[in-house]
Structure formats: structure tokens, C-alpha cells
Amino acid sequence: NSSKKSATEKMQAICELLKENVPYYDWVGFYFRNGDKEELKLGPYAGAPTDHTIIPFGKGICGQVAVSNQNFVVPDVKAQDNYIACSITVKAEIVVPLFLNGVNIGQIDIDSNTPDPFSEEDEHFLEYVNQEVSKIL
Ligand code: SME
Numbered sequence: 001n002s003s004k005k006s007a008t009e010k011m012q013a014i015c016e017l018l019k020e021n022v023p024y025y026d027w028v029g030f031y032f033r034n035g036d037k038e039e040l041k042l043g044p045y046a047g048a049p050t051d052h053t054i055i056p057f058g059k060g061i062c063g064q065v066a067v068s069n070q071n072f073v074v075p076d077v078k079a080q081d082n083y084i085a086c087s088i089t090v091k092a093e094i095v096v097p098l099f100l101n102g103v104n105i106g107q108i109d110i111d112s113n114t115p116d117p118f119s120e121e122d123e124h125f126l127e128y129v130n131q132e133v134s135k136i137l
Helices: 002-021 060-068 120-136
Strands: 027-033 039-046 054-056 072-074 092-100 103-112
Touching (some): 002 027, 060 092, 092 120
Antiparallel strands (some): 027 039, 027 103, 072 092, 092 103
8 A cells, every 4th residue: 555655665765865874884674574474574675685585583683683672783794603694795784673562573684894883872773763664654
């Protein structure tokens, strides 16, 4: 329906805005739970296309956040054994869950080509972004 389409367009704009304005945000995307399945599906994103459009719960950083409901900050992706590489240029990643009425329905995922770039400030900022997005869903 039209309201969902407009939410998708707004999330697309948010991805592009974040990628263009934060120098160490090199790939920005939203994943959402795929219906009733125990998997995530890629939503709007900005950056290089990824093969990982479906991620099972528990797999990779994203799949772990789907289960843990917690922010996951990865300063060095090489140090993670449960990690799904999207690009060899990526050095670090942050994933922050998105809650709708207290339910973890998805997440914002950011890859960085800069080592260890993410601080608590990014976590708080992305929590705020997700809260705002939840209001348009
Ligand atoms: N690196 C993620 C997979 C998604 S890509 O970063 C776009 C992970 O380990 O879950």
C-alpha cells in the first residue's frame, strides 16, 4: 500500500543521507524480519549491492542481533568468527536493532572501511534513527 511505499522511500533517503554525510559510513542498510520466517531480508540500503539479501537468524553479526536484541559493535571484523563478509574492503560494522512496540522487527546495519570507527555516540544516534523510523512503519 501507499504508506508502506512511502516508508520505504523515506528509509532509502535515510540510508543515502547517512552514507553521504558520515565519512566512515560506507554501506548503510536496513534488514527486516521476513514474515514469520526465522530470517532477515534486506530492505532499503545505500552502497555496493550485497549478495546477502537473506540472512538466517543467528548467522553473521546481523543474524546475531536478530536474536540478542542488543547493539553489536564490531571494531575489527577479522576478529569475529560468526561474520558474513559482504566486501573485502570492510573493516568494521555496527548493527542496532529496530523495535516496533517493543518487538525486534529489524535493524540498521552499517559497514565501515575505517578500522574501529564506531563510538557510543554512533550507537545512541542510530538508536534515535531507528526510533524515528519505527514511527513511520
Ligand atoms: N556483515 C553482515 C552481513 C551483512 S553485510 O554487512 C551488508 C553480517 O555479518 O551479518
